[in-house]
Amino acid sequence: MAYRETEKMRQRKAQARNKIIECTWECVAEGGFRSARITRIAGLAGVATGTIYRHFESREDLFAEIFRLATQREVDKVAEALSVPGNAVERLDGALRKFAQRALKGPMKAWALIAEPVDPKVEQERLVYRKAYASLFEKAIQDGIAEGSLSEQNARLSSTCLVGAISESLVGPLSPTQTNTTPGNDNNQDELVNAIVCFCIRGLTDSRS
Amino acid sequence: MAYRETEKMRQRKAQARNKIIECTWECVAEGGFRSARITRIAGLAGVATGTIYRHFESREDLFAEIFRLATQREVDKVAEALSVPGNAVERLDGALRKFAQRALKGPMKAWALIAEPVDPKVEQERLVYRKAYASLFEKAIQDGIAEGSLSEQNARLSSTCLVGAISESLVGPLSPTQTNTTPGNDNNQDELVNAIVCFCIRGLTDSRS
DNA sequence: ACAAAGAATGAATAGTGATTCACTACTTGG
DNA sequence: CCAAGTAGTGAATCACTATTCATTCTTTGT
Numbered sequence: 001m002a003y004r005e006t007e008k009m010r011q012r013k014a015q016a017r018n019k020i021i022e023c024t025w026e027c028v029a030e031g032g033f034r035s036a037r038i039t040r041i042a043g044l045a046g047v048a049t050g051t052i053y054r055h056f057e058s059r060e061d062l063f064a065e066i067f068r069l070a071t072q073r074e075v076d077k078v079a080e081a082l083s084v085p086g087n088a089v090e091r092l093d094g095a096l097r098k099f100a101q102r103a104l105k106g107p108m109k110a111w112a113l114i115a116e117p118v119d120p121k122v123e124q125e126r127l128v129y130r131k132a133y134a135s136l137f138e139k140a141i142q143d144g145i146a147e148g149s150l151s152e153q154n155a156r157l158s159s160t161c162l163v164g165a166i167s168e169s170l171v172g173p174l175s176p177t178q179t180n181t182t183p184g185n186d187n188n189q190d191e192l193v194n195a196i197v198c199f200c201i202r203g204l205t206d207s208r209s
Numbered sequence: 210m211a212y213r214e215t216e217k218m219r220q221r222k223a224q225a226r227n228k229i230i231e232c233t234w235e236c237v238a239e240g241g242f243r244s245a246r247i248t249r250i251a252g253l254a255g256v257a258t259g260t261i262y263r264h265f266e267s268r269e270d271l272f273a274e275i276f277r278l279a280t281q282r283e284v285d286k287v288a289e290a291l292s293v294p295g296n297a298v299e300r301l302d303g304a305l306r307k308f309a310q311r312a313l314k315g316p317m318k319a320w321a322l323i324a325e326p327v328d329p330k331v332e333q334e335r336l337v338y339r340k341a342y343a344s345l346f347e348k349a350i351q352d353g354i355a356e357g358s359l360s361e362q363n364a365r366l367s368s369t370c371l372v373g374a375i376s377e378s379l380v381g382p383l384s385p386t387q388t389n390t391t392p393g394n395d396n397n398q399d400e401l402v403n404a405i406v407c408f409c410i411r412g413l414t415d416s417r418s
Numbered sequence: 419a420c421a422a423a424g425a426a427t428g429a430a431t432a433g434t435g436a437t438t439c440a441c442t443a444c445t446t447g448g
Numbered sequence: 449c450c451a452a453g454t455a456g457t458g459a460a461t462c463a464c465t466a467t468t469c470a471t472t473c474t475t476t477g478t
Contacts, residue, residue, distance in 0.1 A: 003446045003453040013455080038436065048457040050438080059436060117326030127381075157378060157404035164377020165370035165412070168339075172369070195366035203374070203412030212423040212476045222425085247466065257427040259468080268466060425474070430467105437462075444455070 017055045019045045024066050032112045033063050033122065060121045067122050071113055071129040077102060079136055088144030089201060092137065096166060096200055099133075100193045103170050115171045134159040141204060150204055162200050169196045226264045228254045233275050241321045242272050242331065269330045276331050280322055280338040286311060288345055297353030298410060301346065305375060305409055308342075309402045312379050324380045343368040350413060359413055371409050378405045 023044035027036035038059055042049045056062040081095040103110035112118075118126065137159035144150030169192065232253035236245035247268055251258045265271040290304040312319035321327075327335065346368035353359030378401065 002448075002451060003444090005454080006446075009445070009454085016455095042458095049436085050457055051455080053437070054455065117328075117332060119326070123326065130377075130380075153407070154400070154404040157401065158408050160378045160381070161374035161405060161408040161412075164373040164375070164380075166373070167377060168373020169366060169369045171339075171373075172336075191363070192366065195363040196370060198362070199367050199370040199412045202414065203370075203408045205411065211421060211478080212474090214424080215476075218424085218475070225425095251428095258466085259427055260425080262467070263425065420478090421476100423474100423476085425472105427469100427472075430469095432465100432467080434464090435462105438460085439457100440460105442455105442457075444453100446451100446453085448450085 013055075016045075016047065016051070020047070020052060020055055020062070021066060021069065024062060025070060028063075028066060028112050029106070029109050032108065032116045033067075033118050034116065036063075060119050063119070064121045064125050067113065067118075067125045068129075070109065071125070071132075074099070074102065074113070075129060075132050075136070078133060082136055082140050087147060087149045088140050089149050089205070092140050092144070092162075092204065093197055093201055095137070095140070096162070096197045097193055100166060100170060100196060104189050104193070110170065114167050130163055133163050137162050144204070153204070158204060161203060165200055165203070166196055222264075225254075225256065225260070229256070229261060229264055229271070230275060230278065233271060234279065237272075237275065237321050238315070238318050241317065241325045242276075242327050243325065245272075269328050272328070273330045273334050276322065276327075276334045277338075279318065280334070280341075283308070283311065283322070284338060284341050284345070287342060291345055291349050296356060296358045297349050298358050298414070301349050301353070301371075301413065302406055302410055304346070304349070305371070305406045306402055309375060309379060309405060310398075313398050313402070319379065323376050339372055342372050346371050353413070362413070367413060370412060374409055374412070375405055 020041065024036060024041050026044060027041055030036075038049055038052055041062075042052055045052075052062065056065065078095050078099055081098040082091050084091060084094065086094075103114065113126075134156070138155045141150060141153070141155040141158055145152060145155065229250065233245060233250050235253060236250055239245075247258055247261055250271075251261055254261075261271065265274065287304050287308055290307040291300050293300060293303065295303075312323070322335075343365070347364045350359060350362070350364040350367055354361060354364065
């Protein structure tokens with residue numbers, strides 16, 4: 001017998017796989033998932049189209065993986081923002097801001113992750129990650145209720161509302177058809193983020209307290 | 210010369226067109242836009258596939274029209290709920306409830322209108338109608354600010370947050386993969402609607418007032 | 419009844435791009 | 449260098465339906 005997979009080969013394969021992932025994300029950052037063609041990705045990565053299929057079951061699986069990786073980064077950022085010291089309201093405020101600001105900084109990427117119409121497997125991932133966000137927020141809301149900075153409420157549903165309010169508010173500004181790269185819209189963006197966060201924080205805070 | 214379009218013919222054509230629209234909506238109610246096949250629609254309507262194209266430019270145009278009609282109905286309901294007598298908070302409360310309850314009553318239809326991945330032309334319509342909802346809410350919020358039942362706020366952004374919070378909260382329950390038709394979930398639905406509406410109303414209400 | 423014009427038909431076509439697979443080129447241990 | 453096994457290739461295929469259009473059927477006014 002002869003060929004047996006060696007460490008060197010394993011690494012080379014991993015490298016190729018990473019290159020494919022990287023180039024796919026590059027394509028997605030240009031025009032979203034829908035317009036990312038396998039041939040284009042292969043071209044960018046400097047491999048043949050068939051090679052893509054040695055690393056991923058299908059286009060959809062590839063996309064699902066890219067989605068997973070990219071979103072996990074964002075979830076981690078939010079988790080990070082929620083784990084600073086301070087009371088729950090402050091921490092949630094910071095996390096929401098971070099979420100919105102990061103999205104506005106990479107509109108096409110954010111649109112692809114948040115709002116682009118995607119195929120079922122990717123949509124599935126999206127649901128998973130929306131739940132991940134919601135869970136993080138839910139935990140913080142429960143902390144807030146426990147420490148008394150937030151009133152009694154259905155933490156799970158409130159967290160879902162947070163995710164929805166912030167996503168929806170960003171969809172318009174993120175929409176690739178009308179992304180304005182006009183200079184001087186930083187103030188608008190700041191105002192946008194402020195208004196969203198204010199709404200959300202009020203939504204969590206009982207006016208009768 | 211001979212044939213000249215007559216009233217009778219005009220009506221017959223209009224009838225055929227309506228039948229097509231009706232059957233398309235029936236298909237959509239079964240499995241959303243994506244799975245609604247032209248051949249199936251034609252079959253249901255009792256016409257040949259080619260006939261569809263005498264009444265609509267393309268599948269996408271047909272869908273856009275169906276979307277427009279269906280969503281307009283919903284927008285009208287919300288508008289109706291906002292025009293009852295009472296202060297802004299009460300009216301918004303009622304409108305949000307109506308929106309959520311109607312959606313939960315026809316989950317597949319609501320999913321198709323709110324969350325299903327759709328083609329560009331239909332997505333375009335969706336954006337238009339999200340704005341329509343937001344405008345209605347915005348108007349009510351401004352009323353509330355004027356009459357003092359709501360605090361100063363960016364009415365446009367708050368209204369967008371409302372739309373987002375309520376849509377997102379409904380996506381999970383509406384998702385066709387996990388629609389539970391288990392009996393006895395009416396209470397869950399009521400609680401769901403309550404929590405959403407509470408969050409939204411709190412979001413509009415300043416806790417410092 | 420006829421001719422002119424439109425409406426309806428539905429089998430055949432076409433466009434798209436993901437996916438396959440027969441083949442070539444490597445890698446490895448002996 | 450060989451044999452066995454794996455990775456890479458990319459032109460050809462496939463799958464999927466929306467869309468077309470030559471033909472047939474209806475309607476209309478004379």
